[in-house]
Amino acid sequence: MRISEFFGKFKSCMLWGNLVAMIVTILLLAVGVKIGLDRYTHHGESIAIPKLLHKDIAEAEDVANRLQLKIETVDTGYVKHLPPGCVLEQSPAPGERVKSGHAIYVTINATQSPTIKLPDIIDNSSLREAMAKLTAMGFNLTPPQFVAGEKDWVYGVLMNGKQVVYGDRVPIDAKLTVQAGNGMRDLNDDVNYIDPEYTSEDDNSASGEFGDFDDFEEVGEVPAEPAGEVNKEKKQAAKSHSDPVSKPHSPKKTTRKPETTNE
Template sequence: MKSSEFFGKFASKYLWGNLLAMAAVVLLLCVGLKIGLDMYTHHGEAIVIPDVRHKLFADAERILADRGLRIEVTDTGYVKTLPPDCILEQSPPAGDKVKSGHVIYVIVNSAKTPTITLPDIIDNSSLREAMAKLTAMGFKVGTPQFVTGEKDWVYGIVVNGRHRVAGDRIPVDAVVIILVGNGSRSASDSTIDYVDPAEAGKEEMEGEGEVDEFDVVPPTETPTRPDHRNPPTTP
């Protein structure tokens, strides 16, 4: 093949037409892929998240659905002043921009007051230990009430005027009162008589010189038995 014929094929309209067609197909594929990704990922779309806190769950769900957003409950809490099924917290927060279909995670208010199990602290710990343990568990600890007993020792737990024991379920918003000893003894406690060792020794020495008085009883004579073999003779 001559060189002129070889270079003449590169100048052929058929070859360049095929190359242009292939380039157009590649370009269309790239453009289509970009458009498809933009549509799938909602590129350039920004939805401002509304504030649904302190709204009922049904109302919050409707508000978010109107903006193309979804809602999902992740946890429950308790606020006494708010109604049950009320939104307490949301994530992401209000004002953030997200894309359509994004999930908004919320915490709702519980219908029942949460409770905590009372630990074993009665007659088992000091005031400081009991207060630290109860506070760490989430209890509301009130001013301790002092009773007769060993100083700073826990003798009981009172909640809403009732005595409670270990294992009872206590509402988280209830105030726990600790009954703690004031260091004084009860009048019913048995008293212990203290004896001074010096006085005890003195009493023992005094007792050694004393002689007990008693009557001396003389021994009685043993009667003799008569001898039947040799009877006594009468004079």
């Protein structure tokens, strides 16, 4: 093939027509794909997330539906002063912009207060330790109730006036009262006194310390004194107590007058 014939084929209308058709087809496919992706991904669209906090879940779903958004509940919590079923948390946060059909994940308030297992504190801890443990778990405590028993030792727990034991499920907002000892014994308590039991070894040890009782000599009776001598001694003792104490006589002083002479 000559060079002139080769370049002459580029002047064919059929060749250029096919090239133009291919280019147009590629362009149309690119534009179609772009339009389809934009429609599918909602490109260029944005919706501000509304504030749903503390709203009832039904009201929150109604607001989301009007904005072409969805509500999905992922968790529950409990706040005593808020009504049950209201929204406690939401994600994304209010004000963020998302596309239509986006889901808003919320945490709602439980309809009932959660329950917690009562720890093993009855007859197993002091009053101070029990109060600290229950407070850390979030229980609402009232002043302790003192009963007869060992001082500050936990003997029971009351929930709204009813007795509860270890392992019971107790609502977190229930009022608990710890019963502790006041250091005094109840008069109705029975006290059993048990006599000590002595064994043969104890008897042998006692005899070893004090010796054999047969070795001690018998002491005779002390002879009584005659009655006359006893009465005589009593009279002498009484006389010595009754006589007054004699005082020594001081010598009498005499004064001598001077002699006078008559002249």
